Amino acid sequence: MPGPITIFSARKIITMDPAVEEATHVAVRDGIILELGTLDECAVWGPYTLDDRFGDSILVPGLIESHAHLLDGLLWAKAEYVGPIDRRDPSGKQHKALKSVSALVRRLKEIEAMIAAPGTPLIGWGVDPSLNDLVDPITRHDLDQVSKDRPIFLLHASCHLAYVNSATLELANYAAIKAPGVLRDASGAPTGELQEMAAMMAAIKAVASDLVGASTDTEQFFNFAKVAQARGATTIVDGGGSTYFEPAFLQAALAATGSPDFPVRIVAHNNGITVPKVEDMIAAATSLKDKGNDKLAFQGIKILLDGSNQGFTGRLRAPGYLRTGANGLWNRAPEELTRIVSAMHAAGMQIVAHCNADQASEAFIEAVAAAQAEKPRADRRHFIVHGQLLDESQLRRMAALGISATLFSNHMYYWGDFHRAHTFGAFRAAAMNPAATALRLGLVIAAHSDTPVSPVDPLLTMWAAVNRVTTTGRVQGPRERVSAYEGLRMMTYNAAWLLHRDHEIGSLRVGKRADFTVLGDDPLAVEPMAIKDVPVLATILGGRVFPVAA
Amino acid sequence: MTIPVTVIGGYLGAGKTTLLNRLLADPQGVKLAVVVNDFGSVNIDAALIANREGETISLTNGCVCCSIGDNLALALHDLAERPDGPQHIVIEASGVADPARIADYAASHPRLFLDGIVVVADAETVRERVRDKYVGDLVRDQLAAADVIVLSKTDLVDADACRQVRAWIAAEVPGARVVAAPGAGEVADLMLSGAAGRAAMSRPRADDEHSRQFATWSFVRRQMLDGGALRAAIAALPPAVVRAKGVVRLSEAPERRFVLQLVGRRWSLEPEAGEVRDDWASDPSVIVCIGLADQLEPEGLEALFAATPIGHVPQAARALLRGEGRS
Numbered sequence: 105m106p107g108p109i110t111i112f113s114a115r116k117i118i119t120m121d122p123a124v125e126e127a128t129h130v131a132v133r134d135g136i137i138l139e140l141g142t143l144d145e146c147a148v149w150g151p152y153t154l155d156d157r158f159g160d161s162i163l164v165p166g167l168i169e170s171h172a173h174l175l176d177g178l179l180w181a182k183a184e185y186v187g188p189i190d191r192r193d194p195s196g197k198q199h200k201a202l203k204s205v206s207a208l209v210r211r212l213k214e215i216e217a218m219i220a221a222p223g224t225p226l227i228g229w230g231v232d233p234s235l236n237d238l239v240d241p242i243t244r245h246d247l248d249q250v251s252k253d254r255p256i257f258l259l260h261a262s263c264h265l266a267y268v269n270s271a272t273l274e275l276a277n278y279a280a281i282k283a284p285g286v287l288r289d290a291s292g293a294p295t296g297e298l299q300e301m302a303a304m305m306a307a308i309k310a311v312a313s314d315l316v317g318a319s320t321d322t323e324q325f326f327n328f329a330k331v332a333q334a335r336g337a338t339t340i341v342d343g344g345g346s347t348y349f350e351p352a353f354l355q356a357a358l359a360a361t362g363s364p365d366f367p368v369r370i371v372a373h374n375n376g377i378t379v380p381k382v383e384d385m386i387a388a389a390t391s392l393k394d395k396g397n398d399k400l401a402f403q404g405i406k407i408l409l410d411g412s413n414q415g416f417t418g419r420l421r422a423p424g425y426l427r428t429g430a431n432g433l434w435n436r437a438p439e440e441l442t443r444i445v446s447a448m449h450a451a452g453m454q455i456v457a458h459c460n461a462d463q464a465s466e467a468f469i470e471a472v473a474a475a476q477a478e479k480p481r482a483d484r485r486h487f488i489v490h491g492q493l494l495d496e497s498q499l500r501r502m503a504a505l506g507i508s509a510t511l512f513s514n515h516m517y518y519w520g521d522f523h524r525a526h527t528f529g530a531f532r533a534a535a536m537n538p539a540a541t542a543l544r545l546g547l548v549i550a551a552h553s554d555t556p557v558s559p560v561d562p563l564l565t566m567w568a569a570v571n572r573v574t575t576t577g578r579v580q581g582p583r584e585r586v587s588a589y590e591g592l593r594m595m596t597y598n599a600a601w602l603l604h605r606d607h608e609i610g611s612l613r614v615g616k617r618a619d620f621t622v623l624g625d626d627p628l629a630v631e632p633m634a635i636k637d638v639p640v641l642a643t644i645l646g647g648r649v650f651p652v653a654a
Numbered sequence: 655m656t657i658p659v660t661v662i663g664g665y666l667g668a669g670k671t672t673l674l675n676r677l678l679a680d681p682q683g684v685k686l687a688v689v690v691n692d693f694g695s696v697n698i699d700a701a702l703i704a705n706r707e708g709e710t711i712s713l714t715n716g717c718v719c720c721s722i723g724d725n726l727a728l729a730l731h732d733l734a735e736r737p738d739g740p741q742h743i744v745i746e747a748s749g750v751a752d753p754a755r756i757a758d759y760a761a762s763h764p765r766l767f768l769d770g771i772v773v774v775a776d777a778e779t780v781r782e783r784v785r786d787k788y789v790g791d792l793v794r795d796q797l798a799a800a801d802v803i804v805l806s807k808t809d810l811v812d813a814d815a816c817r818q819v820r821a822w823i824a825a826e827v828p829g830a831r832v833v834a835a836p837g838a839g840e841v842a843d844l845m846l847s848g849a850a851g852r853a854a855m856s857r858p859r860a861d862d863e864h865s866r867q868f869a870t871w872s873f874v875r876r877q878m879l880d881g882g883a884l885r886a887a888i889a890a891l892p893p894a895v896v897r898a899k900g901v902v903r904l905s906e907a908p909e910r911r912f913v914l915q916l917v918g919r920r921w922s923l924e925p926e927a928g929e930v931r932d933d934w935a936s937d938p939s940v941i942v943c944i945g946l947a948d949q950l951e952p953e954g955l956e957a958l959f960a961a962t963p964i965g966h967v968p969q970a971a972r973a974l975l976r977g978e979g980r981s
Binding site for chain 2: 277280281282283284285300301302303304305306309316317345377378380381419431433434435436437438439440463467
């Protein structure tokens with residue numbers, strides 16, 4: 105017995121489907137789109153309830169965040185956000201960017217005053233002095249102004265660094281820890297900056313043990329979902345580090361996503377990051393295939409090839425990093441990669457490959473070429489995550505081999521100036537995330553935030569791909585800008601295609617899921633620089649409305 | 655008690671696991687913890703397994719094998735804080751890790767210290783690897799980080815090729831200590847500081863064991879040593895010496911004993927942790943060197959250390975000490 109019909113009206117419904125590009129009404133039944141067109145066209149299906157609360161708004165296909173991490177939700181649950189980027193928390197509250205050490209200290213004092221119990225550590229996240237107006241190091245002296253007694257631990261946005269106060273240094277006995285990542289001043293005393301896990305671990309264990317080890321906290325799933333939903337996402341990817349193959353973790357994930365109030369769909373990549381053996385990855389992925397629910401699905405196996413460009417650990421082709429010529433780190437040896445890729449490809453798996461810099465992409469492309477030569481298979485939709493320095497020759501080979509990508513377009517905005525000055529230099533900074541060339545060559549590409557690295561905000565990501573502007577207003581690589589239509593398609597249909605879900609989501613068409621994002625303005629009609637400021641009013645997931653707090 | 659940590663590095667397939675397996679088979683009484691990326695590659699005799707719990711396999715010989723999971727620091731801190739912890743920790747770095755970075759983890763806990771970095775290089779393929787566009791720089795960095803380089807698969811190349819690769823390494827890594835992959839009886843001597851000292855002092859090697867790659871040479875003096883002269887002598891040790899351990903008294907702090915640890919190019923001479931006494935005077939200073947049997951020259955070593963003792967050497971002591979030499 106089919107359920108009741110609801111017809112939503114809108115100022116304009118943008119379908120992203122070339123058959124019928126625009127509509128004013130959409131009829132929904134049982135979570136599925138029944139008809140799109142005028143009210144009369146929709147009414148043909150029989151009795152309905154008209155929902156016209158969005159009558160003045162714009163409906164677009166539910167926006168898709170094609171690469172993010174559940175860690176974002178855990179950080180919101182366990183730590184205070186104190187970073188240099190504006191961010192909205194799961195409750196919808198906006199946290200203003202703290203762009204100087206003094207602003208950070210002021211904010212920490214406010215937070216400190218609200219922690220009642222003495223000795224309870226103050227844990228913060230999202231700090232990144234490289235994005236401050238003046239790049240000053242953060243020291244224990246700064247943090248001691250906040251408290252001399254209460255341990256303070258601030259995690260860097262990259263998760264590779266931390267800043268601590270004297271109380272933490274003392275509690276964790278840093279006098280006896282000689283790891284070179286414990287920075288020291290001229291007198292030999294720790295400055296409070298801890299670089300990399302070898303230096304950070306003693307402090308983490310002493311004051312922030314919540315941040316390591318797999319948490320089964322259900323709140324992390326809700327946080328992850330709420331932050332993304334508030335910016336209009338209806339589907340988000342959990343990008344591969346989570347341990348769904350562990351029964352307790354899977355149980356927590358199913359419990360959270362099984363709630364009718366869970367506001368997004370999660371597509372989780374299977375873990376090829378912390379699982380060493382390819383046979384185990386394939387077995388875990390196979391066993392999880394049908395273990396999801398309406399809002400949790402497993403797709404693709406994520407593998408990690410190199411590090412991060414702003415951390416100087418991405419694997420670059422010659423001439424390497426700016427000035428030094430240094431190169432980054434492999435997470436998988438290319439020859440091991442060849443075996444892994446060919447085994448997954450042969451087993452029918454989709455491979456999702458983190459390749460930040462261009463040599464990592466090169467290695468992946470070669471591995472797929474070998475796997476395809478061994479066992480040609482169409483439509484696997486293997487794709488590269490980040491692919492920041494892909495060039496035309498790599499993109500052409502990708503097109504030929506059926507490899508796609510989700511690009512890290514947000515990087516141009518947040519780190520474009522940093523890359524120009526410190527990692528890549530002028531030319532390569534302008535060449536980052538070449539979306540226009542990729543689309544021209546016929547690749548189906550998307551773009552992402554990689555939250556918690558940058559905030560999950562699909563309209564901002566679209567805006568970044570459309571404008572390629574840095575925080576200081578410089579447009580880098582203007583020919584690689586995409587149109588607003590292409591930008592919206594990257595955040596909808598193309599992302600759905602990467603996830604093998606374009607038959608269900610990613611555009612509005614009769615028979616597809618009733619997932620919409622409700623906007624206050626038309627992102628295809630506003631000034632391109634205004635796209636990120638288009639208000640998100642609500643999302644609709646399978647026909648159910650999830651409001652967004654104003 | 656502090657726990658020495660050895661890092662085994664080297665590119666994929668170089669032979670790290672073979673070395674580990676040999677070590678686990680014969681740890682010479684040392685309670686060893688081996689930290690690996692993946693249990694699957696370590697070949698543990700099922701009869702040896704006492705217990706398996708999550709990320710840890712306990713062996714009947716007192717050793718444990720732990721997998722890194724997704725956090726090496728966490729695995730190490732767990733070992734360091736066990737009440738009944740190991741006497742030595744060996745970390746198997748991944749084939750693409752820079753062992754120097756992994757070695758940083760040995761300094762991540764007050765109870766741990768870095769004993770040395772052993773890098774395994776495949777005699778047959780290492781020179782080809784450094785020309786690889788993807789991993790050439792990495793393999794070079796791995797070799798450069800080594801305190802001792804273990805040349806594996808020397809049986810797969812002829813003597814001439816073996817000489818060539820040794821010469822190439824000598825040019826590539828100045829001062830490199832290069833040894834052939836040690837057999838089961840010798841692997842602990844090379845890898846474990848505790849075993850090296852004990853083995854050398856309690857069971858002197860017989861000269862007629864020609865199959866052995868290593869020989870030991872010891873230096874024992876009743877009187878205190880001059881710190882400056884000793885440090886100069888250690889710094890000038892020839893590449894044939896791959897490991898040394900010592901407990902010595904120095905004139906600069908007569909109330910303490912100093913511990914010498916040397917693994918290839920890395921060495922330290924630090925005051926012994928623990929009690930300060932004024933009756934150390936009765937203890938001799940002892941240094942044991944382990945080196946390549948075919949290259950170790952006792953006369954040269956004797957000459958190197960000749961200037962280290964302070965003051966007059968009694969005739970009786972000379973006679974006593976003459977008996978030490980190469981054993």
